Amino acid sequence: xxxxxxxxxxxxxxxxxxxxxxxxxxxxxxxxxxxxxxxxxxxxxxxxxxxxxxxxxxxxxxxxxxxxxxxxxxxxxxxxxxxxxxxxxxxxxxxxxxxxxxxxxxxxxxxxxxxxxxxxxxxxxxxxxxxxxxxxxxxxxxxxxxxxxxxxxxxxxxxxxxxxxxxxxxxxxxxxxxxxxxxxxxxxxxxxxxxxxxxxxxxxxxxxxxxxxxxxxxxxxxxxxxxxxxxxxxxxxxxxxxxxxxxxxxxxxxxxxxxxxxxxxxxxxxxxxxxxxxxxxxxxxxxxxxx
Amino acid sequence: xxxxxxxxxxxxxxxxxxxxxxxxxxxxxxxxxxxxxxxxxxxxxxxxxxxxxxxxxxxxxxxxxxxxxxxxxxxxxxxxxxxxxxxxxxxxxxxxxxxxxxxxxxxxxxxxxxxxxxxxxxxxxxxxxxxxxxxxxxxxxxxxxxxxxxxxxxxxxxxxxxxxxxxxxxxxxxxxxxxxxxxxxxxxxxxxxxxxxxxxxxxxxxxxxxxxxxxxxxxxxxxxxxxxxxxxxxxxxxxxxxxxxxxxxxxxxxxxxxxxxxxxxxxxxxxxxxxxxxxxxxxxxxxxxxxxxxxxxxxxxxxxxxxxxxxxxxxxxxxxxxxxxxxxxxxxxxx
Numbered sequence: 001x002x003x004x005x006x007x008x009x010x011x012x013x014x015x016x017x018x019x020x021x022x023x024x025x026x027x028x029x030x031x032x033x034x035x036x037x038x039x040x041x042x043x044x045x046x047x048x049x050x051x052x053x054x055x056x057x058x059x060x061x062x063x064x065x066x067x068x069x070x071x072x073x074x075x076x077x078x079x080x081x082x083x084x085x086x087x088x089x090x091x092x093x094x095x096x097x098x099x100x101x102x103x104x105x106x107x108x109x110x111x112x113x114x115x116x117x118x119x120x121x122x123x124x125x126x127x128x129x130x131x132x133x134x135x136x137x138x139x140x141x142x143x144x145x146x147x148x149x150x151x152x153x154x155x156x157x158x159x160x161x162x163x164x165x166x167x168x169x170x171x172x173x174x175x176x177x178x179x180x181x182x183x184x185x186x187x188x189x190x191x192x193x194x195x196x197x198x199x200x201x202x203x204x205x206x207x208x209x210x211x212x213x214x215x216x217x218x219x220x221x222x223x224x225x226x227x228x229x230x231x232x233x234x235x236x237x238x239x240x241x242x243x244x245x246x247x248x249x250x251x252x253x254x255x256x257x258x259x260x261x262x263x264x265x266x267x268x269x270x271x272x273x274x275x276x277x278x279x280x281x282x283x284x285x286x287x288x289x290x291x
Numbered sequence: 292x293x294x295x296x297x298x299x300x301x302x303x304x305x306x307x308x309x310x311x312x313x314x315x316x317x318x319x320x321x322x323x324x325x326x327x328x329x330x331x332x333x334x335x336x337x338x339x340x341x342x343x344x345x346x347x348x349x350x351x352x353x354x355x356x357x358x359x360x361x362x363x364x365x366x367x368x369x370x371x372x373x374x375x376x377x378x379x380x381x382x383x384x385x386x387x388x389x390x391x392x393x394x395x396x397x398x399x400x401x402x403x404x405x406x407x408x409x410x411x412x413x414x415x416x417x418x419x420x421x422x423x424x425x426x427x428x429x430x431x432x433x434x435x436x437x438x439x440x441x442x443x444x445x446x447x448x449x450x451x452x453x454x455x456x457x458x459x460x461x462x463x464x465x466x467x468x469x470x471x472x473x474x475x476x477x478x479x480x481x482x483x484x485x486x487x488x489x490x491x492x493x494x495x496x497x498x499x500x501x502x503x504x505x506x507x508x509x510x511x512x513x514x515x516x517x518x519x520x521x522x523x524x525x526x527x528x529x530x531x532x533x534x535x536x537x538x539x540x541x542x543x544x545x546x547x548x549x550x551x552x553x554x555x556x557x558x559x560x561x562x563x564x565x566x567x568x569x570x571x572x573x574x575x576x577x578x579x580x581x582x583x584x585x586x587x588x589x590x591x592x593x594x595x596x597x598x599x600x601x602x603x604x605x606x607x608x609x610x611x612x613x614x615x616x617x618x619x620x621x622x623x624x625x626x
Contacts, residue, residue, distance in 0.1 A: 113572025271412035
């Protein structure tokens with residue numbers, strides 16, 4: 001192949017894996033919400049940014065360290081998300097589903113606009129909780145980046161296990177197919193919907209806290225990422241959780257490689273892949289379209 | 292008592308037309324021209340969401356793309372205004388064909404996500420492309436002369452040119468909706484499988500509608516570049532795509548006058564909000580939020596409902612419950 005120095009290659013692959021971890025976490029949250037609610041959560045990027053800001057504010061005003069914020073911040077954003085679903089989104093379930101999408105979009109505008117108005121657009125640094133790294137011989141591996149990749153893989157697998165292997169997961173899957181029938185068994189489906197939306201928002205916030213030490217904490221951090229994640233979801237197919245996770249990591253790596261080979265295309269390569277997939281396999285790689 | 296037989300939609304149009312003609316005497320012309328550009332943009336967007344049932348979330352690509360092309364041709368290449376406008380709109384139509392071919396295979400929310408993603412790809416292209424001026428955009432675009440004669444740097448002359456083009460653009464949309472072609476589009480919107488079973492090539496109809504919408508959006512963007520003498524990354528960003536959704540929703544999806552009213556309301560609101568600079572996005576988000584929750588019919592939709600209720604009561608005073616059915620047979624005065 002091309003004559004590339006090994007450290008540069010592995011460095012870019014690591015960067016790609018990190019980006020991929022965020023794509024995977026966010027598209028997983030989108031897929032979980034979409035599975036049960038049939039709502040594309042346009043506020044997902046804003047909830048990711050909100051998670052990062054929560055971590056930043058918790059540290060600044062309450063002295064809560066990174067590890068505390070990693071638990072607290074998703075909890076706060078998850079509760080806010082549940083409240084939003086319970087109070088507002090729920091009112092739109094019996095009208096055309098574009099209105100649910102538009103409501104989450106307007107929520108994204110509100111969150112992002114407010115963050116921008118309060119904190120400005122420039123962003124804040126967040127101190128790396130795991131400084132240092134280890135020399136692996138062929139490349140230098142910072143501890144924090146290794147942690148990000150590892151924890152996102154664990155989280156993706158855990159979410160998959162919960163949904164595919166537990167009783168709660170089986171209720172969720174059943175409610176996806178026939179919510180009315182599941183309710184006749186005495187299962188509280190509306191509560192499940194609220195919790196699921198909250199869990200999806202919490203996943204986004206968790207990704208936001210993970211991202212804080214790597215990227216800066218800034219109001220626009222979610223919006224651009226979300227659109228890339230949409231492309232990832234279109235490529236992977238929204239019907240499958242594994243599809244979105246694998247597509248997330250795979251496309252992150254592909255983006256990293258493109259940065260090395262042909263840097264100008266690195267911001268568009270995922271969209272090009274999306275166009276190709278749409279031409280060749282319109283239903284996405286994982287192939288099951290849910291209406 | 293003579294019955295007024297003028298259809299309310301036609302009355303509103305005549306009023307808008309009359310206001311448009313005397314507008315520059317009453318209101319600052321550049322502001323009115325901006326409203327008209329966005330009214331045309333929202334009307335083009337409405338053709339898809341209101342009459343084909345497709346929520347496109349990437350229309351900034353056509354609007355901003357045409358603004359760049361027109362701006363570049365006027366400023367750098369020195370082309371005449373009318374050719375530059377047409378070239379901008381044509382470029383948007385070409386983009387529309389490409390986007391349409393990729394997106395129309397998928398429906399509903401997938402369609403929204405794909406159009407948004409493609410528009411974002413175009414945004415990144417504009418960030419890097421040499422002719423867009425990057426972060427600064429194209430500024431101080433000369434307005435040029437129309438057909439080499441009429442000096443467009445004069446606000447009032449430009450106003451009437453923009454007015455004529457916007458009126459023709461909206462008329463084009465109106466004709467599209469009220470043609471046999473438009474009837475097929477509505478059939479697809481209401482029941483796509485049935486339209487297919489009747490032998491219509493649904494995707495071809497959607498693609499043509501998408502291309503018309505892109506072309507007219509481009510026309511709006513091209514005019515905007517001339518009016519404000521500016522083409523920037525904001526024009527191709529997803530916030531602009533969201534703004535046109537808000538204008539259409541606020542005015543009334545699936546009505547012809549709705550997008551015009553919606554654009555007027557939103558642009559006026561933005562004008563008054565300039566004092567709250569950093570809070571504009573939040574306020575616009577809140578307006579959007581509550582429009583979706585409690586005002587989904589929009590201005591024109593609500594007005595139409597009130598008018599119809601009022602007329603029902605006026606035409607048929609206390610009758611039995613059967614009058615309720617009147618609603619179903621009453622001619623739809625969709626404005």
